[in-house]
Amino acid sequence: MVSPTCPAVVIAAPASGSGKTTVATGLMGALRAAGRKVAPFKVGPDYIDPGYHGLAAGLPGRNLDAVMVGADRIGPLFRHGSRGCDIAVVEGVMGLFDGKIDMTGPGEASAEGSTARVAAMLGAPVVLVVDARGHSQSLAAVLHGFSTFDSSVRIGGVILNRVGSTRHEDVLRQACERVGVPVLGALPRMSELVVPSRHLGLITAIEHGGAATDAVEAMSALVSQFVDLEAVSALARSSVTSAQWNPEDEVERSEGAPVVAVAGGPAFTFGYTEHVELLRAAGADVAVFDPLRDGLPTGTAAVVLPGGFPEEHAGALAENRVLLSDIGSAAARGLPVHAECAGLLYLARRLDGHAMAGVIDVDARFGNTLTLGYRDAVALESSTLFDAGTRVTGHEFHRTALVDVREGASAAWGWHTQRPDGRTAVREGFVRGGVHASYLHTHAAGHPHAISRFVCAAVDYARA
Known part of the structure; x- marks a missing residue:
């Protein structure tokens, strides 16, 4: 018999920039302060918000990305991340109904991966966060539209954000009452809660240091004061009946316990919690190190080099020449290396003129063009992670580009994308020896076989 699932609320909005992160993070912190054990989640491939969620809830922030891991794993991953908790708070992505855009055709949009789809999978009610600036009676029409657009999604209430005055709040409450949507809170405009941002979004919590903690505490205090926590808790529901995801059931355990060094610290913050859990389940002794100051464990x-912001720390990374040299030498001897995005840049010859590890014979530079979106990719070469022909869905998210490419290694991935001049085949990333380096972010829970394969390669390297 499957045990009852954790009740949940999904924090969504009509559009990006409405204040979802402030409300979701503040709600997690406020509920925790009220004595609840809160499970924090984020819809989609975001790496930054979960860092703030983790500070607020005191538990690892996790992602629910139906595009990356498959819809069938959303329920099990939710149960895994919310086990033993009193309530789950799920922050949505973009607007409530915004989903994946298929870039292999003429940019067709779908609901796949949307907050609405995930809310329906969880059977959880949606709390809509509305930026109240510029709204008056017309808010009733907005709420009516969102409440009736998709019958699989239930709008359980609304939180009014950035309310200008008591009179403004009264008018907005009347509009909500007109369409029968309960008001769960009304937050005044608070400019001091703005968290510093950069080219790919908010500055990560680990980089923001004590200021991030202060911001989370301020968000939590704001929500505690202006949101009805009991009403939100009473609203929470979930109808997930699937079995809990268990990393030990997903991988083959290797013989021995190879040390797998996972880069962390301010420059390498983009990773999924389940990745490390799967590495350990496969028998790895995971050792986290900071390339800004540490040597190889x-x-x-x-070595796993995840995503992050190395372009913000290129000078400091370049100063740790011992580590760069050790990784370069070990890679030449066949060390298994899994490098994604920031990891790829770290393996290049240079990053914005700063000397890197030189494992891949390319330079990298920061630019003004944002590369963003899901990719349906196929592995073009067998590697320490994938067999040739393996298909995955990954995500690109960067403003850097590779220049002066002299690398003769095989491409890691291939996919098609739609450009103004037609459908184009893309070859991306590098496979050389034990190295798999690419801009493409993947989610280990979507292809746990790759983790088993990687740890087995580590065992072979240790024996050799």
């Missing part, structure tokens, strides 16, 4: 038999 003793006995390292494989």
